[in-house]
Structure formats: C-alpha cells, structure tokens
Amino acid sequence: MNSQLMLGVVFMLAVFFAFSGVVQAETITGEVVDMTCYLAHGASGSGHSKCARECVEKGLPVGIKSADGLYLAVGTEHQTANQLLASRAGQTVTATGEVSEKDGIRLISIEQIQE
Numbered sequence: 001m002n003s004q005l006m007l008g009v010v011f012m013l014a015v016f017f018a019f020s021g022v023v024q025a026e027t028i029t030g031e032v033v034d035m036t037c038y039l040a041h042g043a044s045g046s047g048h049s050k051c052a053r054e055c056v057e058k059g060l061p062v063g064i065k066s067a068d069g070l071y072l073a074v075g076t077e078h079q080t081a082n083q084l085l086a087s088r089a090g091q092t093v094t095a096t097g098e099v100s101e102k103d104g105i106r107l108i109s110i111e112q113i114q115e
Contacts, residue, residue: 025111026099030066032056032073032088038065049090056086064095064108071099071106081110088113 034055037043043051044065056062062085064071073081073095085093094114100107 027096029094030064035061052089071108
C-alpha cells in the first residue's frame, strides 16, 4: 500500500472515530442542590438541605454544584436522578457519568454515585 493511500485510510478512520459519538464517563464532585431554589435564591448548603430534599422529592430539577460549575443531573436512559439524589440534598457527592454541554448548560447522566 503506498504512503498516500495509507495516510488517506488513517485520516478517514480518525474522522470516523471523532464523529462516532463515543462519549467517555467523567467524574465530578460537588453539592447536591435543587436547581429551582439555587437558581432563584442562591440557596444551598446544609442549612437548606431539608428544603432541597423536599423540592427534589416533589420532582423539581436536581443538580450538582461543583468547583467548575453547575450540572443538571439526570439518570441514565433519560430518567430523572431525583430518587437517587433526594436523600443527599445539601451533601457533597462524587458522581460518574456522561457529561455534555450545550448553550452553556452542563448535564451529567449519572451512572454511579461513589459512597
């Protein structure tokens, strides 16, 4: 195989893998917050954990506030993460999952919470 053909094959494989949608899991650590109170009032921390837990249990959006920003948290397969995170509201967790970002909003599809 000549070098130009080999270079073309390598280039095509690189393009294929770059656009194949392969997403690697990332791990983030931060406080579980109910997105409504956090965005509306800046409410977070242990003093707000009871309210946050109640809001998350009602079905309001839940997120993780990490050192590098705020993530909307969902479960795998486009399910909610509310049941998984409600009891941890106001606490620091380490979550692993697929992370994506669009229009400045970050999302983590949680696969695992480290205990």
